[in-house]
Amino acid sequence: MLSRHKPITVVLKFLTIIFFLFFNSCENKKQENITNRVLKQASIFYAKGFSINYYDGYKVIQLNSPWKGETSSYQYILYEHEKPSNVKGIFIKTPISSIVCLSLTHISFIEKLQQQHTIVGISGCNYVSSPAIKNRIENNEIKEVGQHEVVNYELLLSIAPELIMAYGIDQSSTAKINKFSSLGLTTVLNAEYMETHPLGQAEWIKFMAAFYNEEEKADSIFNNIEQEYLKLVEIAxxxxxxxxxxxxxxxxxxxxxxxxxxxxxxxxxxxxxxxxxxxxxxxxxxxxxxxxxxxxxxxxxxxxxxxxxxxxxxxxxxxxxxxxxxxxxxxxxxxxxxxxxxxxxxxxxxxxxxxxxxxxxxxxxxxxxxxxxxxxxxxxxxx
CATH class of the missing domain: 3.40.50.1980 (Nitrogenase molybdenum iron protein domain)
Structure with missing residues (x-):
């Protein structure tokens, strides 16, 4: 009697396993869809070169046309706790605590966010105007990492910044970025100079703020700049x-x-x-x-x-x-x-x-x- 029911038992067990696997697969896909769902988009009004989307546990910065004639884009994945596994791009843990700036405009964005203490290296220290940054240079808290095309890679490795903020001017810039990457140095391109509106350039403070998790502060700063600018336009x-x-x-x-x-x-x-x-x-x-x-x-x-x-x-x-x-x-x-x-x-x-x-x-x-x-x-x- 038991032997006659054994095949039925096997089939039922098999169907149970199939159902479990199917249900589990659906749950995983459902979870993946939730993870990949855009929860919020950053409000960018004037800048055209970047966008920021917020997901569950991470944010994605899309950088478009980083220099004249360049049509490719870069994707930076910023996360605070667990590194996401379902997205491709350059991963950066935030908030960053150390940065090297290859353009002096970068330091002004960072100063506005009151994060100047994170700057550990600059290209062109002797050209700096900011009193606070000059003081840190004189105290050897900020290093000269090289100027123009001459980069001190050995010094960069010894500084070991969490992030290098660079800029591109032509295709040769890709080689420099690849060099940084081969040395294990995370590099992000900043293309504020490509913007055609003064407020578009200033709005890149939101781009910079994302690496410090200071988006609310950046929004407040930019809103004040915008209001003052538009008030002046009306006067003019x-x-x-x-x-x-x-x-x-x-x-x-x-x-x-x-x-x-x-x-x-x-x-x-x-x-x-x-x-x-x-x-x-x-x-x-x-x-x-x-x-x-x-x-x-x-x-x-x-x-x-x-x-x-x-x-x-x-x-x-x-x-x-x-x-x-x-x-x-x-x-x-x-x-x-x-x-x-x-x-x-x-x-x-x-x-x-x-x-x-x-x-x-x-x-x-x-x-x-x-x-x-x-x-x-x-x-x-x-x-």
């Missing part, structure tokens, strides 16, 4: 006249000027000035001949951003023909090097990126001095 728009402006200096017969879609052109517009090449469709700079500039900008009201020059005489000494500009004759030349140090490090390129509202205030004071009470911070008038 009330100007009765729209002054004309051009910028730059000739080099070997060519003149590199900001494109009409560049952040610099946006600043001029927001400050209530008419940029001579506002209709140009370039997001970066483009080249015109010196002769064309002399023709098109001859009667412009203002001339700004004249390289590293500090006086009108220095400009004239480079080429006497520049005396013909109306802006030079009327001494309406301003440069953004008021906060330049002895090593020619310029704070405009260090902290200006996180202070677009102060840059804008400078420009409004230059173009429409009657509109606001303000002492120039980054700019100065050349005599």
């Amino acid at each position: 728009m009330s100007a009765n006249n729209k002054t004309t402006v051009f910028s730059g200096m000739p080099w070997n017969g060519a003149w590199h000027v900001p494109g009409g879609l560049s952040f610099q052109a946006q600043l001029f517009k927001d400050a209530g000035a008419t940029y001579l090449w506002a209709d140009n469709q370039e997001e970066r700079s483009f080249i015109k001949s010196k002769e064309v500039i002399l023709d098109e900008a001859l009667n412009a009201d203002f001339w700004l951003n004249v390289n590293a020059y500090h006086s009108i005489n220095e400009i004239v000494e480079t080429d006497k023909v520049l005396e013909n500009f109306k802006a030079l004759k009327q001494q309406k030349i301003y440069n953004n090097n008021l906060r330049e140090n002895a090593a020619l490090g310029n704070d405009y390129w260090e902290s200006g990126v996180v202070n677009p509202h102060i840059v804008l205030k400078d420009l409004i004071k230059i173009f429409h001095p009657e509109l606001i009470e303000h002492e120039l911070y980054y700019y100065k008038k050349l005599e």
Whole structure:
């Protein structure tokens, strides 16, 4: 009797196992779907180069087009406790406690977040403007890791930072990143300079904050910057006249000027000035001949951003023909090097990126001095 029921018992056990495996598989897939579900997206209003999605236990930063002509993207997986196993990318445990900055703009974002104590290495220490960072350099708390293409890899290995914040300019940047990776050094690209709106550049503070788990602080800081900037734009728009402006200096017969879609052109517009090449469709700079500039900008009201020059005489000494500009004759030349140090490090390129509202205030004071009470911070008038 028992022998007749044995096959039935075996079948029932087999079906039970199949059901258990199927149920367990469904549960695993359900759990995986929950883990992969986006719980929240970071609010990014102006910046186009990155996005941040939040999942259960980790967040993903997507970096797009890190330099001109580069179409590939990078994915950084940030986690605080357990490293996720169901996603691909560069894994970084947060909050980080040590970082090396290969661009001086990076240190300004970090300072805004009050995380400057985490900086252990910088490329270009002698160019630093920040008093707090300079003090840490003098106390040997921050090391010089090399400048330009010369990187001190041995020193980097001895420092062993949790993160290297780098930037890319062309395909050669990939080789450097791969070199860091081969040495076991985690590297993240920062592409704030690719943004075409001043507020877009400043919004990269949210990118930086993600590595410190300081997103709320970054949102608060950026909101204050945005509010101040937009308030200033409204003031500038009330100007009765729209002054004309051009910028730059000739080099070997060519003149590199900001494109009409560049952040610099946006600043001029927001400050209530008419940029001579506002209709140009370039997001970066483009080249015109010196002769064309002399023709098109001859009667412009203002001339700004004249390289590293500090006086009108220095400009004239480079080429006497520049005396013909109306802006030079009327001494309406301003440069953004008021906060330049002895090593020619310029704070405009260090902290200006996180202070677009102060840059804008400078420009409004230059173009429409009657509109606001303000002492120039980054700019100065050349005599």
